[in-house]
Amino acid sequence: MFRRTFWFTAGAAAGVWATTKVNRKLKQLTPESLAAQAANKALAAGHRLKDFALDVRDGMAQREAELDEALGLGASADHELPAPRRYTAIENRNDPRYVERSTYSHNRNEDH
Template identity: 65%
Template sequence: MFRRAFWFTTGVATGVWATTKVNRKLKQLTPENLAAAAADRAIEAGHRLKDRAVGFALEVRDHMARREAELGEALGLNAPVEPELPAPRRYAAIENAVKNQDKPKPYVADTTTYTYNRNEDH
């Protein structure tokens, strides 16, 4: 009698366990849950990709700065330079006025004597 009760109880427990497991899996396979899971995975993949891209950009920037420093040393661009005074300013407007004083002014026709009125042709 106890054997039958034990195996009956074991069978019922196994049935309940299998039923709940199958129902959970069916709920996971509904279109809404599949779409939500796909969206979550896409967001996670985007974050991983962004982190890798940022890391790659920082690495490129570091190598670029290092190579620029190497080239600066090789070309002597990083050598100390004695400070020089800037060249004196030139005032182009004054220089051009002085240069153009001797040149004749170009001929400009007097437009006040001749006027063209479109309406006179009709």
């Protein structure tokens, strides 16, 4: 009698455990749950990428300070950008960089 009760109880417990496991897995595979998991993983990847970028920036600043010290550049030097280049409105045909451009259009669909 005790054997039957034991095995009946063990079987019922195993059934409840298996049903609970299957229901949890099915809930994890719903579209809403999968979307939430994907969003959480994307957020985690974004945080890791941000941390990496901050580490790189800190490393760059440290290396720049080391190079400034090695080259004898003081912190008193102003770091200004160079003045913007000015382009001439009139082409200088005597300039060796000047390239003659044809005015003929190679587009056959264009009216001439």
